Amino acid sequence: MEFRGVSKTFGNTRAVTSLSLQIPPGEFFSLLGPSGCGKTTTLRLLAGLEEPDRDGGAIFIDGVPVTDRRPYERDLSMVFQHYALFPHLSVARNVAFGLEQRSVPAAERVRRVRDTLALVRLDPGQFGNRMPSELSGGQRQRVALARALVIKPSILLLDEPLGAIDLKLRKQMQLELKALNRTLGITFVYVTHDQEEALTLSDRIAVMDQGRVIQIGAPAEIYECPRSAFVAEFIGESNFLSGIAREERDGLWTIGGNELEFQIPAQPGIGTGSPINVAVRPEWLRVCPPGQASHEANRIPATVREVVYLGETLQVVAEVTATRQTMRVTVPNEGQLKNPIVWNPGDEVVLTWLPGDCQVLQEGVS
Amino acid sequence: MKDVRKQRLLARIVSKPTTLLAPAGFWLLLFFIIPLGVMVVYSFMPRGIYGGVEPGFTLEHYLRFLDPLYLTILLRTVLMAAGCTAVCLLLGYPVAFAISRARRWKHILLLLVIMPFWTSFLVRTFAMIFLMRDTGLINTTLMRIGVITEPIVMLYTPFAVMVGLVYTFLPFMILPIYASLERLPNSILEAAEVLGAKPAARFRRIILPLSGPGVVAGSLLVFVPALGSFIPSDLLGGAKQMLIGNLVQNQFGAARNWPFGSAASFVVMGVVLIGVLVYLRSGRGEVTTALQDAG
Numbered sequence: 001m002e003f004r005g006v007s008k009t010f011g012n013t014r015a016v017t018s019l020s021l022q023i024p025p026g027e028f029f030s031l032l033g034p035s036g037c038g039k040t041t042t043l044r045l046l047a048g049l050e051e052p053d054r055d056g057g058a059i060f061i062d063g064v065p066v067t068d069r070r071p072y073e074r075d076l077s078m079v080f081q082h083y084a085l086f087p088h089l090s091v092a093r094n095v096a097f098g099l100e101q102r103s104v105p106a107a108e109r110v111r112r113v114r115d116t117l118a119l120v121r122l123d124p125g126q127f128g129n130r131m132p133s134e135l136s137g138g139q140r141q142r143v144a145l146a147r148a149l150v151i152k153p154s155i156l157l158l159d160e161p162l163g164a165i166d167l168k169l170r171k172q173m174q175l176e177l178k179a180l181n182r183t184l185g186i187t188f189v190y191v192t193h194d195q196e197e198a199l200t201l202s203d204r205i206a207v208m209d210q211g212r213v214i215q216i217g218a219p220a221e222i223y224e225c226p227r228s229a230f231v232a233e234f235i236g237e238s239n240f241l242s243g244i245a246r247e248e249r250d251g252l253w254t255i256g257g258n259e260l261e262f263q264i265p266a267q268p269g270i271g272t273g274s275p276i277n278v279a280v281r282p283e284w285l286r287v288c289p290p291g292q293a294s295h296e297a298n299r300i301p302a303t304v305r306e307v308v309y310l311g312e313t314l315q316v317v318a319e320v321t322a323t324r325q326t327m328r329v330t331v332p333n334e335g336q337l338k339n340p341i342v343w344n345p346g347d348e349v350v351l352t353w354l355p356g357d358c359q360v361l362q363e364g365v366s
Numbered sequence: 367m368k369d370v371r372k373q374r375l376l377a378r379i380v381s382k383p384t385t386l387l388a389p390a391g392f393w394l395l396l397f398f399i400i401p402l403g404v405m406v407v408y409s410f411m412p413r414g415i416y417g418g419v420e421p422g423f424t425l426e427h428y429l430r431f432l433d434p435l436y437l438t439i440l441l442r443t444v445l446m447a448a449g450c451t452a453v454c455l456l457l458g459y460p461v462a463f464a465i466s467r468a469r470r471w472k473h474i475l476l477l478l479v480i481m482p483f484w485t486s487f488l489v490r491t492f493a494m495i496f497l498m499r500d501t502g503l504i505n506t507t508l509m510r511i512g513v514i515t516e517p518i519v520m521l522y523t524p525f526a527v528m529v530g531l532v533y534t535f536l537p538f539m540i541l542p543i544y545a546s547l548e549r550l551p552n553s554i555l556e557a558a559e560v561l562g563a564k565p566a567a568r569f570r571r572i573i574l575p576l577s578g579p580g581v582v583a584g585s586l587l588v589f590v591p592a593l594g595s596f597i598p599s600d601l602l603g604g605a606k607q608m609l610i611g612n613l614v615q616n617q618f619g620a621a622r623n624w625p626f627g628s629a630a631s632f633v634v635m636g637v638v639l640i641g642v643l644v645y646l647r648s649g650r651g652e653v654t655t656a657l658q659d660a661g
Contacts, residue, residue: 070559076560148561
């Protein structure tokens with residue numbers, strides 16, 4: 001599956017701007033971004049439900065250009081955001097719909113409907129004759145999935161399929177989707193605005209913003225090496241620091257400015273005077289008492305403003321003394337009843353971290 | 367003090383909304399149920415010489431309907447109303463579909479559909495006479511551009527009555543179908559398309575069944591009043607195209623035979639009731655499930 005320079009304009013707004021990306025067969029690929037970033041439009045372009053602008057862009061499936069093909073002429077299937085089940089057809093008839101359109105013989109149709117319902121863990125005997133209105137949200141989701149899978153597409157498109165079901169069921173469905181992707185060998189293209197979901201499910205993620213792909217990579221690359229402030233902020237949480245490269249010593253650059261100093265590992269493209277923006281994940285920071293020695297080279301004095309209880313972790317919100325900017329530090333929860341955290345609002349502390357934990361952003365902080 | 371009472375009254379109405387049926391129910395009782403009862407009684411009483419009725423009981427007015435003359439009128443009326451319903455469906459469905467999928471023009475198109483209601487129905491029917499008569503707009507235009515040499519006789523034919531009926535009742539077909547199609551989400555059609563359904567299959571398998579309730583409602587809204595209408599047949603059909611509506615009007619008017627007019631009304635009501643029951647039963651499964659799902 002490939003997009004080559006595809007754009008889509010609605011009226012005066014560009015939903016997708018010269019998009020190029022390739023997805024190898026069998027991959028679980030996610031399009032991730034805030035609402036209005038063009039991810040759903042991208043999916044609909046691939047499905048053929050939207051026509052791309054006539055400016056030379058093209059879409060290929062298995063190396064064959066499909067730009068001018070109608071949706072029913074493309075070898076793919078789709079799970080819609082609000083299921084889009086046919087309300088007047090029973091579960092079995094819903095699932096059989098695609099097979100009927102392909103004139104699959106009745107006996108095979110019945111068998112495949114039964115097998116596919118079982119695949120998505122719906123008992124065909126129990127649910128086959130029910131109407132969609134008689135099902136719960138999670139069950140409808142499974143029917144929508146079965147309806148899309150039964151035609152054995154080479155690509156399955158999923159448009160925020162888990163958006164409308166509750167958290168616990170969502171976690172379970174995520175694991176099932178991942179397992180289906182692995183066992184069926186179908187390419188999954190998954191649209192979501194939920195960064196955690198994208199990280200859990202995907203082989204690769206494309207982070208989109210304002211109709212463009214900002215970064216493509218495996219979940220770990222996206223999370224641990226965000227190239228821009230947008231990605232660092234959208235995926236997880238980040239603290240941002242900026243300054244000017246001052247000098248290099250022993251493989252470390254000292255960055256100064258804004259009345260504080262920190263170090264980052266030397267890397268190509270940095271010279272004396274380069275403006276530097278870095279992101280530091282809250283879980284890579286540590287809170288220390290002012291006098292305590294630490295092997296972590298980066299040390300910034302700060303004042304604790306708030307301690308927030310999050311369950312498995314705590315978050316210390318601190319104000320940097322020099323710049324008055326807010327930094328967030330995630331601290332493991334070791335049991336607040338037995339072993340409470342020692343920091344209170346107003347405490348003077350030092351925030352420390354390793355130079356190697358600075359994520360140097362290639363684009364400016366927005 | 368008064369405010370408190372008002373609040374309580376409002377609270378009671380809100381908690382029991384069926385009380386809101388009372389005003390309209392009273393209206394219908396006074397001006398529909400009671401007159402209907404009067405008509406039932408009249409239809410079994412001997413005719414008075416100067417209109418009205420005389421005391422007594424008789425079945426003669428109903429038995430009179432077995433006369434081929436009246437059976438023909440009844441049959442003609444049913445066929446005319448059914449034909450009008452079919453033509454309205456064929457013309458109205460595509461219009462309703464187009465309006466439901468229009469984006470910017472939707473409201474203007476809907477306005478155009480109900481625009482005819484802004485002028486009197488009677489005036490509009492008279493206008494059709496000027497269009498269809500031998501020296502009317504259609505014939506003179508066709509003759510001037512040389513398509514025909516002799517005027518086509520349209521006025522005072524069943525064709526003219528049909529045109530008048532269809533013109534009158536078309537909006538009643540379009541609006542309910544539009545309402546049912548409007549609720550049909552695009553994503554359902556897109557799902558069908560992605561699953562391999564070409565346009566014809568999408569229409570047959572998805573759009574048509576899901577607009578079933580609208581088709582049923584529209585057909586009833588056209589068929590029932592068409593069955594009782596008398597102005598189009600009176601003005602456009604001449605005496606030869608008498609429908610049962612004209613008969614009833616005549617009996618209460620010029621003929622001064624109120625009991626027979628009442629009996630004729632009840633025969634029409636009987637036909638409507640039977641027709642509607644048969645129609646609803648034939649498509650009940652689909653219609654009720656579609657209704658449930660829509661709701």
